[in-house]
Amino acid sequence: MRIDSERARRTKKRKKIVHYLVCSIIAVIMLFPFYWMLTTSLKTYSNVMKFPPQWWPDPFTLDNYIELFSRHPFLTYLWNSVYIAALVSLGVVFVSSLAGYAFAKIRFKGSNFLFLVILSGMMMPIEVTIIPLFLALSEMNLANSHFGLIIQPIFGYCGAFGTFLMRQFFITVPTELIEAGKIDGASHLRIFNKIMLPLASSTIATLVIFSFLQSWNDYLMPLVLLNDSRTYTLPLGLKLFASEMGVEWNLVMAGATFSTLPMMIVFFFSQRKFMESLAMAGIKG
Amino acid sequence: MRSKSKLYGKDPLWGHTFISPMLIGFIVISLLPIIATFFISLTDWALLNNKVEFIGFENYKKLFSDPLFYKVTKNTLLFTVLLIPSNLVLCLGLASLLKRNFKGVGFFRTAVFTPVITTVVVWGILWKYIFQTDNGLVNTLLSMIDIKGPQWLYNAKLAIPVAVFVTLVKGLGLNMVIFIGAMKDVPDMYYEASEIDGASKLRQFFSITLPSIAPSIFLVTIITIIGSLKVFAQIDTLTEGGPGTSSFVFVYYIYQQAFKYYNFGYASSISAILFAIIVVLTLIQWKMRKRWVYHEN
Numbered sequence: 416m417r418i419d420s421e422r423a424r425r426t427k428k429r430k431k432i433v434h435y436l437v438c439s440i441i442a443v444i445m446l447f448p449f450y451w452m453l454t455t456s457l458k459t460y461s462n463v464m465k466f467p468p469q470w471w472p473d474p475f476t477l478d479n480y481i482e483l484f485s486r487h488p489f490l491t492y493l494w495n496s497v498y499i500a501a502l503v504s505l506g507v508v509f510v511s512s513l514a515g516y517a518f519a520k521i522r523f524k525g526s527n528f529l530f531l532v533i534l535s536g537m538m539m540p541i542e543v544t545i546i547p548l549f550l551a552l553s554e555m556n557l558a559n560s561h562f563g564l565i566i567q568p569i570f571g572y573c574g575a576f577g578t579f580l581m582r583q584f585f586i587t588v589p590t591e592l593i594e595a596g597k598i599d600g601a602s603h604l605r606i607f608n609k610i611m612l613p614l615a616s617s618t619i620a621t622l623v624i625f626s627f628l629q630s631w632n633d634y635l636m637p638l639v640l641l642n643d644s645r646t647y648t649l650p651l652g653l654k655l656f657a658s659e660m661g662v663e664w665n666l667v668m669a670g671a672t673f674s675t676l677p678m679m680i681v682f683f684f685s686q687r688k689f690m691e692s693l694a695m696a697g698i699k700g
Numbered sequence: 701m702r703s704k705s706k707l708y709g710k711d712p713l714w715g716h717t718f719i720s721p722m723l724i725g726f727i728v729i730s731l732l733p734i735i736a737t738f739f740i741s742l743t744d745w746a747l748l749n750n751k752v753e754f755i756g757f758e759n760y761k762k763l764f765s766d767p768l769f770y771k772v773t774k775n776t777l778l779f780t781v782l783l784i785p786s787n788l789v790l791c792l793g794l795a796s797l798l799k800r801n802f803k804g805v806g807f808f809r810t811a812v813f814t815p816v817i818t819t820v821v822v823w824g825i826l827w828k829y830i831f832q833t834d835n836g837l838v839n840t841l842l843s844m845i846d847i848k849g850p851q852w853l854y855n856a857k858l859a860i861p862v863a864v865f866v867t868l869v870k871g872l873g874l875n876m877v878i879f880i881g882a883m884k885d886v887p888d889m890y891y892e893a894s895e896i897d898g899a900s901k902l903r904q905f906f907s908i909t910l911p912s913i914a915p916s917i918f919l920v921t922i923i924t925i926i927g928s929l930k931v932f933a934q935i936d937t938l939t940e941g942g943p944g945t946s947s948f949v950f951v952y953y954i955y956q957q958a959f960k961y962y963n964f965g966y967a968s969s970i971s972a973i974l975f976a977i978i979v980v981l982t983l984i985q986w987k988m989r990k991r992w993v994y995h996e997n
Contacts, residue, residue, distance in 0.1 A: 438797060438804075442811035445869070449814065451837060452826050468840050514722035523715030533722055538982045539730040542930045542951050543975040546958050546968050547736035548729075570725030578722055603714040632819045634933040635951070639959050650821035654937060657825050664829050671822045682817045686810050689817060694877040697923060698916070 449675075456480070456669035463665045479669035483656075486666075489673055491645060492652035497677070499564050499648065500630035506569035507577045507626040508619055515581025516607055520593055530582070536575030541567060541636055549639055558640050564648070567636065573626045580699060584618040585611065621692040628693070631678065649674045734975065741969035747962030759969035768945060769970070772953045775860055779949060780928040782864040787924055788917065791872055795879035796905065809880075813873030820870070824937025827866045828853065831938075856946035859939045863947060867934050871927075875920050882916035883909060915988070922985040926978055950974050 455463055456479050457472040483489055518530045552558045596606040637651040653674050657667045682689050741759055745752045763769050798809050830837040831852040839849030852862050890908045932951040939947045958967035
């Protein structure tokens with residue numbers, strides 16, 4: 416009996432070690448590309464081309480970053496990406512929390528039909544609407560501006576998904592809260608502002624993360640619309656920089672690292688919320 | 701219940717006011733462009749064409765006799781077909797490994813998730829570097845065990861599989877988290893009961909876990925298909941459609957026809973077809989989700 420339990424404990428321990436080992440190997444495989452990106456950006460060109468490769472930059476240099484900023488306005492790209500994504504998130508939260516609240520808690524004619532109409536926006540991604548949008552924006556001389564990059568996600572996929580998400584949330588809020596407000600003589604706008612929005616803060620955070628990342632990631636629209644380097648976003652600027660630099664991977668990886676770092680820092684401070692939010696968007700979208 | 705809802709009653713004015721920003725925006729930014737896409741696809745609109753005319757379904761006819769369109773369709777299908785099974789197998793495996801709470805699980809999950817928050821362009825460029833024929837990390841590692849690595853990105857047969865691999869690794873974390881969520885909802889007593897019956901872990905996975913999370917598997921599959929149909933940035937950063945046209949996919953072809961050759965009419969017909977496929981897939985997804993609602997709760 417005793418030997419048996421001893422053996423069972425040992426196999427359990429061995430299993431645990433194997434489990435950790437497998438997980439560690441996976442983690443190394445997943446993180447190594449990032450390590451390689453970062454270390455390449457800190458090497459000299461001749462050391463990037465070396466064989467066998469340098470696993471650790473020696474000499475360690477920051478010249479690539481200095482050259483990066485002298486060749487391309489990466490700080491401008493960063494600013495463009497940040498402010499566009501921020502406005503997109505703000506806009507998505509504004510229009511979709513209003514609409515979501517109305518669809519969940521206000522009874523009006525045609526609300527079910529109109530909800531389905533807005534939901535259908537999720538089937539109209541930018542990939543299929545870009546030609547008319549480009550033609551219309553060019554006609555209005557807005558093609559080479561950020562107008563389209565801000566407005567399209569708000570009323571396209573992100574907004575439609577946001578309306579759905581916010582409606583699902585507001586449905587779960589007890590109607591008594593609204594009635595209490597009504598008895599006190601508050602209007603829907605006041606109830607929405609003072610009671611509903613604070614309650615929805617977690618769902619709003621989910622929506623902000625989702626919309627911000629969608630905009631931050633976007634490549635097709637900036638590529639089609641923008642043709643002045645001062646208006647480029649990070650992904651577009653980086654792609655064109657990489658095409659120019661060719662095999663100077665030390666410089667290209669400096670650009671890639673710089674483009675990744677801001678989001679990475681935000682992510683590491685709130686990993687859980689990021690994972691939950693994006694998974695939820697995956698499931699519900 | 702009834703009298704209660706009467707109290708807050710109908711408020712058509714507020715209702716319409718609250719939805720109007722989204723509704724008007726949706727009509728202008730999404731609905732009209734979709735209708736316009738279809739109308740443009742019925743014309744011979746091109747930059748060099750001064751007199752734009754309605755040509756009916758000519759573009760669609762041309763599409764079906766365009767060998768490149770066949771190739772694009774084939775490539776997009778190949779991309780999808782390669783991505784779905786590998787994605788499911790790996791994500792289910794990762795989810796099984798990382799679903800339980802043990803010391804350090806947060807770190808491992810974060811490691812797998814990190815590519816998800818990396819932009820597609822960074823990810824594509826990074827892997828282009830890793831898959832370089834000379835001095836790329838993959839071929840360097842291969843040469844250490846005396847294998848001469850192929851020209852990953854400049855080989856017509858390998859370009860799509862490499863793009864699939866790159867897309868696969870980027871998405872693993874997201875689908876893993878979705879599966880972990882679903883696996884956690886499976887009641888523990890199922891496993892406890894089967895343990896008493898002496899079922900092995902593998903048996904439990906196939907007889908309990910898989911059937912219980914079937915709805916999530918289905919959803920992930922549909923999301924993956926729609927994502928594959930829209931793939932663009934990976935292709936543009938890794939191969940720019942090449943070598944030649946061997947990694948052209950739907951959106952890449954739309955992009956090339958519309959914004960390099962300015963054949964807006966022809967490009968719109970490809971967009972319209974892509975839209976039709978997305979509509980069908982999304983409707984299937986919604987229908988199935990409705991059927992599974994009781995499952996989600």
